[in-house]
Amino acid sequence: MKISCEEASTICNKSQYKEAGFWEIMKLKLHILMCKTCAKFTKQNTALTSLCERAGLNTLSESDKEAMKKDLEKHL
Amino acid sequence: MAAHELHPETWVDQYADYLFNYAVARVSDAEIAKDLVQETFFAGLNSAKNYKGDAAERTWLIAILKRKVIDHYRKINSKKGKAEVRINYSANTDSEGDWLEEQVADPFSKDGDNTIENEELGLAIQECISKLPKKQSLVFNMKTIQGMSTEDICNELGINPSNLWVMIHRARTALMGCLNQNWF
Numbered sequence: 001m002k003i004s005c006e007e008a009s010t011i012c013n014k015s016q017y018k019e020a021g022f023w024e025i026m027k028l029k030l031h032i033l034m035c036k037t038c039a040k041f042t043k044q045n046t047a048l049t050s051l052c053e054r055a056g057l058n059t060l061s062e063s064d065k066e067a068m069k070k071d072l073e074k075h076l
Numbered sequence: 077m078a079a080h081e082l083h084p085e086t087w088v089d090q091y092a093d094y095l096f097n098y099a100v101a102r103v104s105d106a107e108i109a110k111d112l113v114q115e116t117f118f119a120g121l122n123s124a125k126n127y128k129g130d131a132a133e134r135t136w137l138i139a140i141l142k143r144k145v146i147d148h149y150r151k152i153n154s155k156k157g158k159a160e161v162r163i164n165y166s167a168n169t170d171s172e173g174d175w176l177e178e179q180v181a182d183p184f185s186k187d188g189d190n191t192i193e194n195e196e197l198g199l200a201i202q203e204c205i206s207k208l209p210k211k212q213s214l215v216f217n218m219k220t221i222q223g224m225s226t227e228d229i230c231n232e233l234g235i236n237p238s239n240l241w242v243m244i245h246r247a248r249t250a251l252m253g254c255l256n257q258n259w260f
């Protein structure tokens with residue numbers, strides 16, 4: 001059941017995208033009980049996720065950006 | 077103040093998403109917002125010689141975009157009759173009563189504040205994302221904002237999942253640091 005901090009952070013990142021399995025989350029929770037650094041990391045990471053959700057971010061797709069770049073280059 | 081310079085070849089990578097978010101919040105239509113961003117870049121190129129360098133590149137571009145948004149609203153309102161404001165009481169005519177009370181803004185509603193705050197938050201995050209290395213910001217955008225699956229991203233970029241998680245990790249750590257400075 002014991003995992004390293006590196007594994008813990010990976011599980012934490014995955015769980016931000018709901019891609020961590022049940023046992024992985026159990027392992028992470030156990031690890032957090034013993035490791036203050038990872039507990040802090042998890043807290044901040046979760047906060048980042050909720051900030052991103054709240055902000056309702058938009059992004060242009062890469063193909064749109066490529067098209068924009070090409071158009072701009074013509075004008076340079 | 078140090079003089080700023082324009083680097084049009086980096087505009088799309090650095091500012092497209094930032095400007096796009098700004099525009100979407102104002103015109104609430106992705107297609108129109110995209111066109112406005114494009115027009116902003118063109119206008120920037122055309123008036124590059126007027127750039128004096130006292131404002132940062134991004135501030136300058138935002139100022140152009142602001143004009144573009146205003147122009148957009150002028151254009152769609154220019155047809156006769158559209159400029160006049162009509163207030164109809166309500167679609168269902170059988171409701172009668174507190175006409176005025178229902179028209180004024182609810183002073184207890186916090187929606188307005190929240191929208192403004194969320195928009196600022198969005199721009200703050202976008203600014204932090206634009207400081208990331210290109211590859212990291214690309215992966216973070218695909219994963220977090222476009223919500224693509226790990227598998228799709230790996231296929232598209234030709235990387236393996238552990239690469240992806242390492243990049244996500246670095247991006248997220250950098251973003252946490254950046255937002256801690258700029259937001260909290």
